[in-house]
Amino acid sequence: MTTDHPPVEDWAVDFDHTDERYAANPFPIWDEIRSSACPIARTERYGGAWLPTRHADVSAIAYDTDHFSSRSILMSAVRPPLEAAPMGIAPPISSDPPFHGGARRVLLPAFSPQAVGKLEASTRAYCDELIDAMRGREVVDAATDYAQNIPVRVIATMLGFPLGDDDRFREFVVEVIEGVDLPPEARMDSMGALYEYLRAQIEDHTAHPRDDLTSFLLNAEIDGEQLGFEHVGRTIALLLLAGIDTTWSAIGASLFHLASTPGDRERLVAEPELVPTAVEELLRAYAPVTMARLVTEDIDFNGCPMKAEDWVLLPFPAANRDPEFLADADEVVIDREVNRHSAFGLGIHRCAGSHLARMELRVALEAWLDAFPTFTLADAHGVRWSGGQVRGPRRLPIAIG
């Protein structure tokens, strides 16, 4: 942690989502705020921000795109310039209506359930390949030996990047994602390397169009106009940033739960048809993603005097565990039948990759449970969770037996 993040003393008026305790175990923090007199916490850090914890508040804010802008969805000390709206740096996630609709619409067909279905067999084959490489070892790191690799390979395949480049490509991506704490110059270097790689791939696709997502984006039109090199490059960067550490986190958190809850693991091994239901419950209880919004004009929100340019975090994982929203919200009920969770957000920004992410998560669990039906946590103290807005295990030592 850097010096501008002193440890949090009072979560109600000085919260910080990068605090180590928040990364390790945010649930009691959300519970405390949610059940206090004011269920929306405040901090003066980051130039002023709010943290709602009730499902009703999180959904009301997600739906109110007039007062809560997506101009930036990642909270930091720096706010992107007002002129960035309504497109933002990475459409559609950073866009507001009316620009948002078109930028989102171009992406959706590539991520429809039908399109995603075609990727299932190759995803399963790749999971099996990763598993074969782990066989014979006693303890593996399920985060880096398994979970992390899956979304990287899937998106690289969709984009039509050379599979021989897999390792290089993963290094770029991980450097960019993990490098968020590095000084700006080092960060520019890793972004620069990724950018150069993407430029070469896009140029190659421009010269030799083929049947893949990169060519699809290069041909796509909004209102009769092609997207252009810049928009395509930014969208691909978004797909990498939005699709990789999120899915990696969801696969890892699910394996963490099953490794530390033998009853649930045994049940899924015995009843594999329950996996899709379990996937929804694991997504609910370990929802990896918290988004941010910027307040557009002064507003009194349920008694909170929100000011223009204040940040508001949308902790979908806290909303999913609100006892007013769901009975036994704090428990993982692997066969839960009523589960209106919002792990993929609510309203117009509903995760465009949700069908892909679900397929990856289900297939990754099915392949793992087939191969290692009796896995357990090798070292509970060796598990490390990422902090910030995407939460998942970054180190996950599992004994595969």
Add this chain to the structure above:
Amino acid sequence: MISLRVKIDEASCEGHGRCYALAPALFEPDEIGNASVLGDGIVPAGEEDRARRAVANCPEHAIAIDAST
């Protein structure tokens, strides 16, 4: 005879896809992943539980279920 009928509010549906995963005999995805009701939305015998589960799991509260005569 009274049977159930499901209906989707197109303005609220955001394509989470819970309904067509839970009740594929009642709902199907369009090319962007939003849901439409199959046929006239009348729930055939034996599909009532799946219909109710779809309604109860839609994150956007976009599915209505009514008795239809």
